[in-house]
Amino acid sequence: xxxxxxxxxxxxxxxxxxxxxxxxxxxxxxxxxxxxxxxxxxxxxxxxxxxxxxxxxxxxxxxxxxxxxxxxxxxxxxxxxxxxxxxxxxxxxxxxxxxxxxxxxxxxxxxxxxxxxxxxxxxxxxxxxxxxxxxxxxxxxxxxxxxxxxxxxxxxxxxxxxxxxxxxxxxxxxxxxxxxxxxxxxxxxxxxxxxxxxxxxxxxxxxxxxxxxxxxxxxxxxxxxxxxxxxxxxxxxxxxxxxxxxxxxxxxxxxxxxxxxxxxxxxxxxxxxxxxxxxxxxxxxxxxxxxxxxxxxxxxxxxxxxxxxxxxxxxxxxxxxxxxxxxxxxxxxxxx
Numbered sequence: 001x002x003x004x005x006x007x008x009x010x011x012x013x014x015x016x017x018x019x020x021x022x023x024x025x026x027x028x029x030x031x032x033x034x035x036x037x038x039x040x041x042x043x044x045x046x047x048x049x050x051x052x053x054x055x056x057x058x059x060x061x062x063x064x065x066x067x068x069x070x071x072x073x074x075x076x077x078x079x080x081x082x083x084x085x086x087x088x089x090x091x092x093x094x095x096x097x098x099x100x101x102x103x104x105x106x107x108x109x110x111x112x113x114x115x116x117x118x119x120x121x122x123x124x125x126x127x128x129x130x131x132x133x134x135x136x137x138x139x140x141x142x143x144x145x146x147x148x149x150x151x152x153x154x155x156x157x158x159x160x161x162x163x164x165x166x167x168x169x170x171x172x173x174x175x176x177x178x179x180x181x182x183x184x185x186x187x188x189x190x191x192x193x194x195x196x197x198x199x200x201x202x203x204x205x206x207x208x209x210x211x212x213x214x215x216x217x218x219x220x221x222x223x224x225x226x227x228x229x230x231x232x233x234x235x236x237x238x239x240x241x242x243x244x245x246x247x248x249x250x251x252x253x254x255x256x257x258x259x260x261x262x263x264x265x266x267x268x269x270x271x272x273x274x275x276x277x278x279x280x281x282x283x284x285x286x287x288x289x290x291x292x293x294x295x296x297x298x299x300x301x302x303x304x305x306x307x308x309x310x311x312x313x314x315x316x317x318x319x320x321x322x323x324x325x326x327x328x329x330x331x332x333x334x335x336x
């Protein structure tokens with residue numbers, strides 16, 4: 001996660017630098033919007049809005065509002081934006097409070113420098129569960145951001161919202177949520193599977209591993225098409241894919257590596273012995289065993305990431321693909 005910070009006075013820059021040092025798990029550097037080495041604000045904001053997960057302005061709120069205004073698109077795309085005064089008194093969540101994580105970031109920054117977080121979203125003020133805020137913190141993708149408003153409105157009105165969980169529930173559901181056992185009864189569906197005809201809000205956990213085998217010299221585009229076809233077969237969106245895997249023999253395949261990089265996926269390679277020891281029922285090919293040393297690459301590689309097969313081996317244009325899905329545990333307990 002990358003945080004881009006900028007300040008407009010020496011005092012503010014020191015505060016921004018201190019905040020950056022205190023944030024665990026963030027790649028953060030404070031830029032100077034003043035004096036020698038000054039970064040032009042318009043250029044800095046355009047770059048940060050495009051490349052960073054979050055922006056921190058240390059200075060007047062109005063400066064931040066004017067700077068980001070040309071770049072604001074929607075809650076589905078905008079990064080988190082937080083504003084802090086140079087004295088470190090207030091830490092304001094300005095943009096993308098839930099889906100972008102600005103509310104949580106304001107709280108983290110507030111704890112780091114002793115500032116009071118300012119959160120204005122209704123669900124947080126009222127202590128009501130926020131589907132997009134929770135999804136952001138839990139690592140789930142919001143498939144239809146436009147449906148969040150309707151769910152939140154029901155909860156704020158005191159009405160119950162029905163939820164279908166494809167996985168394990170740890171602890172209790174938040175106030176206002178009622179668990180149902182059928183997808184068609186749910187207003188919120190938490191599952192790696194998304195059916196286009198469903199009208200519910202889908203929150204998707206990254207629980208799927210893609211196992212891939214391929215012929216030598218395969219193109220990245222061919223791998224992508226084969227994986228897309230496998231995902232479509234299972235009604236699994238790309239957001240549900242957590243990782244990819246193959247056999248060590250394919251480590252130097254540029255097309256395979258290029259596809260994984262384009263999709264932003266970690267790509268694991270397993271040795272013959274590791275794949276052969278994978279438990280589970282897989283298809284077997286004497287030809288594949290002769291060439292690779294193991295009877296199946298894609299299914300065994302997918303299973304090596306954990307879970308069960310949801311799409312067995314399918315071949316397309318020199319690529320074999322299998323999908324495995326891990327059981328997801330849903331927890332709604334607040335972290336301390």
